[in-house]
Amino acid sequence: MNHPPDTMNAEDLIKALIEIVGPEWVLHEPEETRAYASDALTAYREIPKVVVLPNGEEEIVAIVNICQQRQIPIVPRGAGTGLSGGARPIREGIVLSLARMNRILALDPEAAIAILEPGVRNLAISEAASPHGLFYAPDPSSQIACTIGGNVNENAGGVHCLKYGLTLHNVLQVRGILSSGEVFECGGQAPDSPGLDLLPLLIGSEGMLMIVTEVTVRLLPRPTHAKVVMASFDSIETCAHAVAAIISSCLIPAGLEMMDQAATRAVEDFIQAGYDCEAAAILLVESDGSMTEVDEEIAQIKEILLLNGSRSLVVSETEEERQRIWSGRKNAFPAAGRVAPEYYCMDGTVPRRQMAPLLAHIAQLEKHYGLRCMNVFHAGDGNMHPLILFDGKIIGEWARAEAFGNAILEKCIELGGTVTGEHGVGVEKLDSLCVQFTDAEREVFHRLKEVFDPLRILNPDKGIPSLRRCVEHGRKRVAASDFQSTHLEHF
Ligand SMILES: Cc1cc2nc3c(=O)[nH]c(=O)nc-3n(C[C@H](O)[C@H](O)[C@H](O)COP(=O)(O)OP(=O)(O)OC[C@H]3O[C@@H](n4cnc5c(N)ncnc54)[C@H](O)[C@@H]3O)c2cc1C
The missing domain is CATH 3.30.70.3450 (Alpha-Beta Plaits)
Incomplete structure (x- = not known):
């Protein structure tokens, strides 16, 4: 990417953003922006230079137009409760927080739908629907804080998803802004909609394809x-x-x-x-x-x-x-956060019959890496959340926790499962995707990204690993396995 000189770029940008949203909604002092340095996966941090908080599609379009002309990366952000670094800032980019766009635009009990701005909190939907005897089913444990925009972009699940489905099964329509600045809408309130069905592609796309500005969800009768x-x-x-x-x-x-x-x-x-x-x-x-x-x-x-x-x-x-x-x-x-200074939450899925073998393997890995792990899971769909306990202040402990996590994910693949259940890829699982998908499969992902975002300004370098990264990762794995086979007695 060709950027104008950094300092000038930042100053110009701040001025231009202030013109769009007003001075109150452009944060650029480190004491203001520090709070946006990571999502809930705090090990991956980057203090952003600028955070902008627009209020409405028009403002978002104006911001996107500026970033598009200057090729400035945009990291969309909901509540920042993500657990894979999806909302972690990118050094040369801006964070675009959707927190101010938190209105419930319509709630129609007859049609059993709600139309929401992206910053509406998950729990607020069921709270608003409750007087009508309705509820919104996907209920991530973070539901008190996380937003529907974040849920759509991570295809969030929760305790009730075994029976009622994930976000994908409960969202009817999504509207957003493409990196070209154009408005894009897909899905509809009818059971089927004309054209290619792109809703499943956008749900779980981790801010890489468009900035979601409106979500229509299905409401269900609340069980008595x-x-x-x-x-x-x-x-x-x-x-x-x-x-x-x-x-x-x-x-x-x-x-x-x-x-x-x-x-x-x-x-x-x-x-x-x-x-x-x-x-x-x-x-x-x-x-x-x-x-x-x-x-x-x-x-x-x-x-x-x-x-x-x-x-x-x-x-x-x-x-x-x-x-x-x-x-x-x-x-x-x-609770994990009280037992150890830090915890690293993994999110892998295995076929249900493989849960016990995976747990037995995790117990071995605890000894191997010298770290404790507690396990909670959505057992009905084999989605496991091993919580690796560590102390980041102890030199080398985070690296061991990370290696422990990768070993769990590789075992998930070996057991016929997958490296993500509901927390997404973000920056955390890029290497794991190198293992799970072939070059050809990853190439298709890249081409799809290019269709929506040819300039690669929307959350670039997240969600899909580059070919170079995968080659590098392959080399490291070979070296590690050679090392293990010749030094087995040390493990
Ligand atoms: C204690 C705890 C418990 C959790 N429990 C669960 C659980 O049970 N189930 C589950 O699925 N997850 C769970 N999570 C993970 C997290 O809460 C979900 O992934 C949630 O959907 C993230 O929402 P958010 O608003 O915080 O999004 P963020 O973390 O801000 O963003 C998540 C991703 O979405 C993108 N994004 C956000 N808003 C937009 C938008 N409007 N347009 C385009 N892109 C956008 C971001 O760029 C990022 O890639 C948990 C997290 C914590 C901390």
Whole structure:
């Protein structure tokens, strides 16, 4: 890229941005911009030179036009709760925060839809829909803070996605600004829309294809009743087997989450959710629907769990108890933050039958890398979140945590799974994508990016690794495996 000299560039840019959004909404002093240096994956940081907070499509178009002419990279940002560095600033670029665009533009209970600006918080959608007996199903654990724009760009999931689907299954229409400054819309409120269906391409595109400015979501009738079963198991294998038994019995629970002992102990210390800390693993299985449906399903779930090795069961009898049990799972990440100075949250997926082998492998890796790991997962879809505990202040510990994480992801691929479940690729998983996809497959990704963003100004160098990077990564892997095979006794 050809840039004008840096300092002049920055000054000109700041002036031009101030003209568009006003001085209050252009941040450029380090004490203001520091807060935007990373997303929730704090190990990857870059203090941005400029953060701009537009309020409306017209302002975004004007900003994009400036950046397009000067080839300045734009990093779109929602709430910055992403866990793969997707919203991490790029040195020579600007951060474009959608935080001010947080209005619910319409909520139509008859059509069961809501039209939202990108900065609307996930939880705010269900809160607004609730008086109409409706809710928005995808519920990431970060839902109190994360935005619908971020959810669309990460194809966010959550506890309820086993039954109700991911963001992709609950978004009807997306509108945004391309890097050319043009408005682009896809999807529609009808069951099918004319033309190529590009919605699945845009959902999960991590800010690389367009800046999302409006999202239309499907709302669902809020179930009148819900109960959760908490089941304890003496071994990880038995617990994983019980998950398979539930799924193969044709039940689709509203939630099916698993936590190992390290996770339950950390959570109990923090939240007192009533978890069985002596169990090797626990399962949380939720049923929702009418009172009769829930009671029938809970009876079936209990029977399956007991037949498949659960040593004790607790069923929530009140809404307060149900919330308390879930609060433990929802606070597992912050609980990890209390056990160690830092944690590195991985996000891999394996076929359900491979969950126990993967956990056994993780236990070996804990010894190999000398780091502890606690495991929480969306067990129903085999999406695992190993939380590697480390102290970044200890020299070399972050590097070991990173290597530990990569080893987990490579094992996920080997077991027939994938390196992302719901947290995206961002900057974190670029090397893993070199392993998972062939050169030809990655080339298709690059060409698609080029169609939407020929100048490569939208979140460039994220999400898709370059050929050069993959060649380099291949060399490092060969060197590492040669080293391991000749120095095995040291591991
Ligand atoms: C404690 C914790 C729990 C979590 N639990 C879950 C979970 O259960 N399920 C789950 O899926 N995720 C979870 N996450 C990850 C994260 O919350 C989600 O990925 C969420 O969707 C990110 O939303 P955000 O608004 O914070 O987006 P950001 O982090 O700001 O951005 C995420 C990506 O989207 C892009 N982006 C954001 N807004 C726009 C826009 N308007 N237009 C174009 N691109 C945009 C950014 O460039 C970036 O690439 C968790 C994170 C934390 C910290």
